[in-house]
Amino acid sequence: MSTTTADRLKFIWPPVLIALLFLGSWQLLVVVREIEPFLLPAPSLIAENFFGDLAIMWQTAYYTGTTAFLGLVFGTIAGLVMALLAQRFVVVNNLVTPLAAGLAAVPIIALTPILNNMFSITSRTPRVLVTAIIVFFPMLVNVTRGLIQVQPVQLELMRSMNAQPRTVLRVLRIPNAIPFFFTGMKVAAPLAVIAALVAEYFGGPQQGLGSRIASSAANTAYGRAWAYVVAAIITGLVFYLIVLAIERWTTPWTGRTRSA
């Protein structure tokens, strides 16, 4: 079912309108009330700082983005492996599921100083590791669910075709789990960016977004600090949108009502 351009437009104009109203009133407020930049910089000032130093913005975002990406990859791989084990061995599932639920509220980022000490604080490793750990849990939970939650009638069908467990995994469980994988990724990808960013507050190399925001704020260069924030927002959005694009491209069947 393809949507016409007119259909798409009615979903696009309300948020665009609100965005313009928001930015417009922000700019107006700053100008009319003569608000100092250290309180609230005008969108125009932020834009100036952002576009004025685009190369640095890109480098900084690239640095944090790379950390996030590496952590995302390792955490996802670990999550997938553990999910396969949890599906295959009930014991693993029973151990791991309550653990994942229990650790949901734990600020895993708190591990950063310990990792900084165990591995060299000057390397990227501690940050990538803590990001990977943070990404591991949502990926594990979602992919395990996808591997396990197949319809009973589908399992009966497989049995009637004399399919062995390995075949059932390959032909039924894994394809079934793919939408769940993307649900997890849509949470994990932005989370990886946040983790990579916050991990920078514990010391170490200072060329990332987190460090720069803090140092700009400390030096009262607020326009610049906000510009880095915009760069961080864009980075997070890019990660999310890439996942979304890959999802749409590889699984055209998600979002449809399931066939009987």
Place this chain on the structure above:
Amino acid sequence: MTTTTTQHAVSATGVWKIFNEGQPNEVTALQDVNLTVDSGEFISLIGPSGCGKSTLLRVIADLTDATKGEVKVAGHTPHEAREQQLYGMAFQQAALFDWRTVRRNVELPLELQGWDKSKRKARAMELLEMVQLADFAEHRPWELSGGMQQRVAIARSLAVDPTILLMDEPFGALDEMTRERMQNELLRIRQETGKSIIFVTHSIPEAVYLSDRVVVMSPRPGRITDIVPVPLGDARDEDTREADEFFDAVTAVREALRGHVGGAGARAKVGEV
């Protein structure tokens, strides 16, 4: 083992199925079931909820095992029959895989048997032609209506060309008009292929229209109470639905279903049917 020239398609002898044996919630789903299905025969299993019709089908399909008794499918044990893919099965839900095209759904059993790509494709298209869905081969399951999805499921069940088809209320989720069309389809496929079919249903007219014999079952404990022959011949069509013989057979089945409850006094209970 005696060799017979024409062996039964399916034979069940003294079959019992008891769930939770020895526990307080013990249920006798099947009690001493004896049934033979001849080669090329179409029989229906009909009865109220809990009469064991689906359980019996699953025992035959080796999806569950019998507590006692012997079942033979094309001369083999159910387990062997399943391993050798001697039967095809269709369920109430089509259970097509959303991530495969219609054609690849039909190819699934062939893939599992290790057929090579071009042979699979040819066979799948052949089957889709048979159910008149060849034009939809590259579509996705959700793009098809419920009736069409069931036709694909039936095509899939025929993929390995089994001699026996086991069907568990495959038309149960469809509306009446689609249902009748599907029944005609099934009869036509059977004419063309000569397969034996065991068909579970809730609907008396459906059972009568399709079958050579209707096996009437009743619950608590699940058992066969009657087998009603349906002498409507091999050439059935829409006119058959309005023939006197059809109504007679329907009445016979209906009375057989009521019969187990024991007379007119228990009429209220017939609501179970």
Place this chain on the structure above:
Amino acid sequence: MKNGGVSVLWALAGVGLVVLMWELVKWLGNFIPLPFNTSDMTMPHVWTMVAAMGEPEVRGSENTVLDAVISAAFRSLTLAVGGFIIGVAVGLLLAVIMQRFLFAERGLLPFVIASQTVPLIALAPLIVGIGNRIEIGPVKWTTTYSVMFIAAYLAFFPLSVGALRGLQAPTPTSLELMRSYAATPGQTTRKLRFPSSIPYMVPALKVSAAASVVGTVVAEISTGVRGGIGRLLIEYARQITSQPAKVYVAVFGAIALGLLVAALVTALDVYLTRNLPKEKNA
């Protein structure tokens, strides 16, 4: 409750396993070159960590490290709870508005979603900066409020989306029923939509609670605000070369905080869904 007992045993077993692995890795590090440092300075023995709990926090102080960590964790907990309550209230309000007015849903939902895919936590130091200069009458905005604001911000989204889905959950048939009774939108919302939304709200509440806690600690870390466990983590991390075990105690405090909140929310979950049919898992 029996189930809870078994879970606790498993949890203790898990902790025991981790302790065992830690010491094992340290021991192995003596023979095999590992990619990380396993010396006593970088990876203190578990008993050293436990001992550190009893040591005075600052030389000459009566406060032990454990005291400091517990009070800091408690402080963070209060901020998280405050943020959670505000976030839930705002999230609910937003959900009701978005359900009631299609324009609101279409206009706001993309931003609600976008707000969580972007690391707005990056704004934390700036929010503190702005906040510290705001005075509403006699009330001065302290950094504490900024942290609570950030926690609320992270909590409102899961709840907003969950509540919206829940409010939109009633079947067309149920809605037609209410319409046949000439029910006002308000009545329909109160008597049909809210009760139907509980199965959706409960998992959302869990996620929101987790987000409040993590948000609070992360905000404390990125703003360096005093009093909470985040600040302690940073401080003890700075002392890691002289007193390596202290930071571990702080980490344990943060973990305990998270586990406590997860347990509380699970209890809330059980209470709210006590009358609903239990889910069956395949």
